[in-house]
Amino acid sequence: MSTTLLFEQLLNGLQYGVTLFLMAAGLTLVFGVMGLINLAHGSLYMIGAFACAAVAAATGSFWLGLVASIVAAGFAGVLIEMFVIRRLYDRDHLDQVLATFALILILSEGCRMVFGSFPLYLDAPGFLAGPVTLFGGFQYSAYRLAIILVGGLVALGLYLLITKTRLGIRIRAGEADREMIAALGVNIATLYTIVFAIGAALAGFAGAMMGAIQSVQVGMGEPVLILAFVVIVIGGIGSIKGALIGSILVGVVDTLGRVTLPGFFNLFMDTAAANSVGAALSSMSIYVLMAVILIFKPEGLVSNNA
Amino acid sequence: MPNLSRETFLNIIISLGLLVFPFIATAMDEPFYITLATRVAILSLAAVGLNLALGTGGLVSFGHAAFFGIGGYAMGILASHAQTYTPIFTWPFVIEGTNQMLIIWLVAIVMSGIAALFIGLLSLRTSGVYFIMITLAFAQMIYYFMISWPTYGGEDGLSIYVRNQFPGVNTLDPSSFFYICLALMFAGLGLSAMIKNSRFGAALQAARQNEERLAATGIRPFNIKLTAFVISGMITGLAGALMADLNRFVSPTMLSWHMSGEIMVLVILGGVGRLYGPVVGALIFIIFEFIFGGMTEFWQFYLGLVLLGVVLFARGGAIGLLAGKARHD
Amino acid sequence: MTDQTVLQIQNLNKNFGALKATDDVTLDLKKGEIHALIGPNGAGKSTLIKQICGQLSSDSGKVIFNGKDLAGMDVADRAKAGLGRTFQVSSLVMEFSALRNVMLAVQSKLGTSYRFFKNVRGDNNLTEPAMAALKRVNLEERAHIMTAELSHGERRQLEIAMALALDPKAFLLDEPMAGMGPEGSKKLIGFLDELRHEAPILLIEHDMDAVFSLADRISVLVYGRVIATGSVEDIRNNPAVREAYLGSAA
Numbered sequence: 001m002s003t004t005l006l007f008e009q010l011l012n013g014l015q016y017g018v019t020l021f022l023m024a025a026g027l028t029l030v031f032g033v034m035g036l037i038n039l040a041h042g043s044l045y046m047i048g049a050f051a052c053a054a055v056a057a058a059t060g061s062f063w064l065g066l067v068a069s070i071v072a073a074g075f076a077g078v079l080i081e082m083f084v085i086r087r088l089y090d091r092d093h094l095d096q097v098l099a100t101f102a103l104i105l106i107l108s109e110g111c112r113m114v115f116g117s118f119p120l121y122l123d124a125p126g127f128l129a130g131p132v133t134l135f136g137g138f139q140y141s142a143y144r145l146a147i148i149l150v151g152g153l154v155a156l157g158l159y160l161l162i163t164k165t166r167l168g169i170r171i172r173a174g175e176a177d178r179e180m181i182a183a184l185g186v187n188i189a190t191l192y193t194i195v196f197a198i199g200a201a202l203a204g205f206a207g208a209m210m211g212a213i214q215s216v217q218v219g220m221g222e223p224v225l226i227l228a229f230v231v232i233v234i235g236g237i238g239s240i241k242g243a244l245i246g247s248i249l250v251g252v253v254d255t256l257g258r259v260t261l262p263g264f265f266n267l268f269m270d271t272a273a274a275n276s277v278g279a280a281l282s283s284m285s286i287y288v289l290m291a292v293i294l295i296f297k298p299e300g301l302v303s304n305n306a
Numbered sequence: 307m308p309n310l311s312r313e314t315f316l317n318i319i320i321s322l323g324l325l326v327f328p329f330i331a332t333a334m335d336e337p338f339y340i341t342l343a344t345r346v347a348i349l350s351l352a353a354v355g356l357n358l359a360l361g362t363g364g365l366v367s368f369g370h371a372a373f374f375g376i377g378g379y380a381m382g383i384l385a386s387h388a389q390t391y392t393p394i395f396t397w398p399f400v401i402e403g404t405n406q407m408l409i410i411w412l413v414a415i416v417m418s419g420i421a422a423l424f425i426g427l428l429s430l431r432t433s434g435v436y437f438i439m440i441t442l443a444f445a446q447m448i449y450y451f452m453i454s455w456p457t458y459g460g461e462d463g464l465s466i467y468v469r470n471q472f473p474g475v476n477t478l479d480p481s482s483f484f485y486i487c488l489a490l491m492f493a494g495l496g497l498s499a500m501i502k503n504s505r506f507g508a509a510l511q512a513a514r515q516n517e518e519r520l521a522a523t524g525i526r527p528f529n530i531k532l533t534a535f536v537i538s539g540m541i542t543g544l545a546g547a548l549m550a551d552l553n554r555f556v557s558p559t560m561l562s563w564h565m566s567g568e569i570m571v572l573v574i575l576g577g578v579g580r581l582y583g584p585v586v587g588a589l590i591f592i593i594f595e596f597i598f599g600g601m602t603e604f605w606q607f608y609l610g611l612v613l614l615g616v617v618l619f620a621r622g623g624a625i626g627l628l629a630g631k632a633r634h635d
Numbered sequence: 636m637t638d639q640t641v642l643q644i645q646n647l648n649k650n651f652g653a654l655k656a657t658d659d660v661t662l663d664l665k666k667g668e669i670h671a672l673i674g675p676n677g678a679g680k681s682t683l684i685k686q687i688c689g690q691l692s693s694d695s696g697k698v699i700f701n702g703k704d705l706a707g708m709d710v711a712d713r714a715k716a717g718l719g720r721t722f723q724v725s726s727l728v729m730e731f732s733a734l735r736n737v738m739l740a741v742q743s744k745l746g747t748s749y750r751f752f753k754n755v756r757g758d759n760n761l762t763e764p765a766m767a768a769l770k771r772v773n774l775e776e777r778a779h780i781m782t783a784e785l786s787h788g789e790r791r792q793l794e795i796a797m798a799l800a801l802d803p804k805a806f807l808l809d810e811p812m813a814g815m816g817p818e819g820s821k822k823l824i825g826f827l828d829e830l831r832h833e834a835p836i837l838l839i840e841h842d843m844d845a846v847f848s849l850a851d852r853i854s855v856l857v858y859g860r861v862i863a864t865g866s867v868e869d870i871r872n873n874p875a876v877r878e879a880y881l882g883s884a885a
Contacts, residue, residue, distance in 0.1 A: 031435060037435045037438060037439070084614065084618070087618055093366055093434060093435055093438060094360070094366045094574075094578070095617050095621070097366060097368060097438055097570070098571065098574050098613060098617045099613075099614055099617040101567045101570070101571070101613070102613035102614035102617065103610065103614065104567075104610070105606045105607065105609055105610030105613070106607055106610035106611060106614070108606075109604045109607035109610065110607060112604065113604055113607070222563065226442060226443060226563065229439040229442060229443055230439075230443050232439065233436060233439050233440055233443065237436065276454075276455065276456045276457070279454040279455075280451055280454045280455040282454075283447075283450035283451055283453070283454040284447050284450065284451055287443055287444060287446070287447035290440070290443060291428050291444075294428050294429075294431060294432070294440065295428070298431045298432050298436075500751065500752050500754075501751050501752075503754040503755060503756065504750055504751045504752055504753060504755060505742045505747055505748055505749075505750045505753070505755055505758075505761070506748060506749055506750060506751045507751075507755075508735065508738065508739055508742065508748075508755055509739065509742070509748045511730070512728045512731070512739055515728050515729060515731075516726060516727065516729070518690075518710075518722075518726050519722075519726045519727060519728055520711075520728075520739070521709070521710040521711045521714070522688065522710055522711075522714055522720050523714060523739050523740045523743045523797065523801065524711050524714035524715040524740075524743040524744070524801060525711055525739070525742075525743045525748050526709065526711040526712075530748065533749070
């Protein structure tokens with residue numbers, strides 16, 4: 001395999017990892033602050049993608065679509081938090097799983113009622129549609145590169161938000177001790193709604209950006225959600241830093257596995273067999289990664305309790 | 307009913323209703339209802355398996371589709387090799403396919419048990435939300451594995467032409483197959499009731515409520531939970547083999563996380579930790595699907611609403627509504 | 636170490652960050668005795684119990700029980716080896732009756748937790764020893780009451796009954812009198828007085844009257860260190876102890 005191809009796949013892995021991070025950050029934040037497991041996070045990703053595709057189709061502007069995705073997912077997040085999630089904070093995880101599973105059914109089917117079962121297509125904005133030439137004549141998709149940059153900026157922004165701003169201090173205080181921040185006079189209900197809405201907006205944003213690479217369809221958020229869970233298990237629950245490390249790791253391992261494993265098996269198998277074995281095993285690679293990390297660090301790479 | 311609680315009474319009514327159901331369906335000239343009832347029995351069995359881990363042991367597994375699907379593929383692989391007269395593998399020894407249900411069930415139980423052992427060994431090192439996410443992730447791993455492995459149909463799944471055989475029974479007759487499934491459902495219920503009341507069951511319930519205490523008493527919670535998880539996976543795996551036999555078809559859908567969610571929903575709709583919770587849950591689910599599925603393509607939207615309502619406002623499930631609070635002692 | 640020593644704790648350490656929860660603790664428990672462990676709140680008494688039971692790993696040091704090093708054994712192993720423990724805050728199976736809690740200990744003692752078919756209700760091999768243990772702590776009339784409905788003091792008794800049912804080779808009792816009325820405490824003192832002849836007791840207790848009337852030896856733990864070990868008389872007259880601890884209390 002050529003170095004160029006490998007490098008291209010590495011970038012693809014990074015781009016995938018950045019998208020996963022946008023999903024995982026919201027999930028892990030919501031878990032860390034409110035102690036809630038939210039299966040419907042993937043639905044917010046889907047809502048973002050549909051909002052972007054619909055608005056872009058109506059206005060012809062991808063950028064308006066992107067704004068719409070953040071607004072729609074954030075707004076959906078606020079509604080969901082106020083009407084459902086809020087009642088679940090004091091419930092056990094089983095209730096949270098079931099209620100948010102119910103939300104998936106409602107949101108997925110609701111989306112199908114509105115947009116139908118056929119996928120929508122979303123085009124990347126014109127000037128990002130082609131490849132860009134990086135050093136040494138190496139060419140790479142401008143849009144994917146943009147996702148990496150934007151995702152990186154969002155990760156940085158999130159880090160600054162949590163470590164440097166008043167809101168961030170409150171969020172971290174909320175993780176540490178609910179009663180304490182209540183005593184400080186912070187309105188917990190509002191804080192929780194804001195945190196949930198931030199997570200939702202990030203998921204919607206990720207969905208919109210990915211919508212131009214994949215097709216926009218019902219159920220598109222679920223595979224990403226499950227990968228985001230793997231990310232959180234690997235990174236350590238409740239930790240933004242862990243989510244970042246886990247996302248990049250999962251993105252790169254998954255992408256490289258798909259490219260390298262068939263070639264690896266081709267060394268001692270015929271091509272057809274190598275392709276099928278390689279494909280089957282590479283689909284499992286990140287779960288094997290998760291299993292290995294669980295064996296050695298059951299609390300994840302970045303443990304909050306350390 | 308002085309000596310009979312309302313819950314027991316309800317259980318007896320449901321059992322009798324299921325036992326005579328084929329006669330009713332035949333009298334109504336609706337043989338399709340027998341297939342529906344067979345699905346109720348099979349889904350009940352799958353949920354009985356989960357209920358042992360979830361209700362009795364407090365292990366919120368969101369990955370039971372893995373065992374359901376493995377059971378299904380055990381049927382699909384054995385039966386498809388039997389129908390083409392090709393061995394499954396020839397090295398180091400020859401394994402042939404089979405169309406005998408008894409062997410298929412055994413293989414389904416053993417294979418899903420092995421899978422549960424591995425998944426349990428890893429996921430039970432954690433608890434709470436981690437456990438939920440990890441069981442989900444491992445089930446998803448098997449799902450993607452079956453999708454990308456082309457030998458047994460990949461994404462399209464595997465069909466078989468004829469239902470498998472059971473000694474002395476014409477399994478092609480819907481009623482006969484229904485009674486086979488119903489018998490296994492009752493066996494599963496009996497087994498789970500026996501386990502719950504046994505010494506092992508006592509340790510398992512203690513593991514759910516207070517692990518620290520169980521350990522201080524000298525019983526290792528991990529081993530108890532792992533054993534329960536494996537038995538639970540085996541029961542759900544058997545149900546998977548039956549479901550595949552009913553449909554004469556198995557595909558990765560049986561392994562999907564929607565399936566895990568559905569099995570869990572069955573347990574919850576009926577009532578967590580109740581003996582007949584899974585049966586009531588499966589009854590409600592199938593009736594709901596039949597009625598609303600006939601009216602609208604979007605019936606799962608309404609299922610979601612009902613489920614949300616049950617979780618937020620009726621935590622005892624249907625049995626809780628009908629028979630009051632669960633009794634413990 | 637003589638034949639009389641049942642439990643030997645050697646140079647045990649546990650740090651939480653900069654805090655030394657236990658600092659080079661060495662003490663032992665001999666056959667037939669009650670060895671009381673006293674000290675102000677936060678002195679590390681409960682940490683020490685957790686280390687002995689295997690609930691917390693030690694940074695260094697050894698726990699030797701009946702001549703055997705317990706290193707590498709978890710909580711369940713150590714309980715099986717004969718460490719009968721009660722918790723500072725009652726830790727019971729709340730949805731079980733008192734009897735079924737004790738039956739759990741009996742089945743552990745019998746090593747039969749992997750029996751799947753026989754119903755435990757009416758299983759005399761479990762109920763009879765469990766009832767006997769409840770009787771010894773005067774709880775037999777409450778046997779069928781749900782643990783969640785027992786009073787605080789009754790739960791303390793139930794904890795002791797569960798430890799008894801394990802037939803342990805040493806008892807580790809973490810504040811067994813806490814929350815008991817004067818009448819209950821008095822009964823319990825009489826009971827522990829006898830119990831020491833079955834198996835020695837390492838007793839953590841704040842009730843000084845109980846400690847002084849029961850203990851054969853007392854160790855005083857302050858800031859994770861044992862500052863003195865000796866008879867009741869020694870400890871009462873030890874100026875360092877008076878300074879650090881009894882000065883205000885006695």
